[in-house]
Amino acid sequence: MPTLLIIGAGSRVGQATAEAFANVGYKVAVASRTARLDPKFKHFVFDATKPETVPGLFKEVRKIVGIPSVVIYNAYAAHITKPEDPFETPIDQFHSSMNVNTTSPWVAAGESVKGFEDLGTEGLGAEGGTFIYTGNILNITVSPGFSTFGMGKIATSHLIQHLALVSYLDKPYKFYWGDQRLSDGQPLATGLSGPAHAELYLELAKDPKQRAWMQTFVKGQGYVVFPRQESWYPSS
Template sequence: MATALIIGAGPNVGKACAEVFSKAGYRVAIASRTQKLDAKYRHYTFDATKPETVPALFEKVSSDLSIPSVVIFNAYAHETTLLEGPFETDLGTIQRNLNVNTNSPYFAANEAIKGFEKLGSEGLGPAGGTFIFTGNALNIAVLPRIMGFGMGKSASAHMIQHLALSAYSDKPYKFYYGDERHEDGYPMTKGLNGDAHAEEYLKLAKDPEQQAWDYTFAKGKGYINFPRQELYSWER
């Protein structure tokens, strides 16, 4: 039985992913600062502001369950700033947010790949290994008052792109930056659909082929290659 590790398992996307992957036959491990989901899921206390603790998390999950063949990084952190003062956020907050949005995903991807290599093609099965980072439109677009959040998402998006298109393009590993949008392509500034994420993430995990690494999707529609737009307002 394959193991799926969900890092940042809250009551929306994390919960939906845990439910869907469990029903699909995966052992599910969830990692978060506090246990917010059903006790039937094996919970591991984890603080994404401390990237140095990522290896220990993977070691524990691998020992208790099995090496994860699917890793979903769903944790995030952000602070809003004044529209006219993007540099008002103090350095400590910027560093903390980068730890969650960039540094911990970096270490998580590294540990995931180490696990994929240990499992090998036989252990991974036909679908291979999958690493999914829950992103948003900020890797290509600007929204007012959240520059720091976009910095972290952009860095992790580049990492996913590099892993998918260059570093491991010849391996049975898949890497995705998941970005839910409205059907017209407008960013989901609120009201993320956990069930839509879970449905798409399971589909990507089961597909042996690498699909578009920048996986923009809408609920009920699946992947959509939206026209690129670099600036959005908060009108919606």
């Protein structure tokens, strides 16, 4: 049985995704500071502000559940500042946000690849290995108050793009950025759909080929390509 690891497993995207993968035969491990999912999914205590603990998390998951062939990084830190004062963030808060949004994902992607290599072609099967980062529109746009949040997102977006298009072209490994949108291409300020994420993420994991690394998608429609948007001002 293949193994899925969800890092940052909450009651919406995490729960729906865990259920979807379990229903098709995956063993599911979930990692977060507190257990919020059905106890049938093995929970590992993990704090994404501490990237140095990521290798230990993967070691424990390997030992207790199995080597993950699919890893979904769903944790985030949405620190918000005054739009007119992007430098008000204390440096320790800045470091904490960057750890959650960029440094821990960087380490997790590296640990995922180590797992893919250890599983090998036979262990990965025809579907290969998959790493998915739950992102948003901030990798291609700016929005008032989201300077720090956006900096972390765009850095990790570059990582995903590089892994997908440069680093592992000759390997059966896939890397994705997931970004749910409204049907007109605008971001969802609230109301992300767990089932929509689960449906797309399972589809990406099952496809042995790398699709477009930036997976902008709409509930009920799946992957949709939208024009680049330079700025977004949320309605009050």
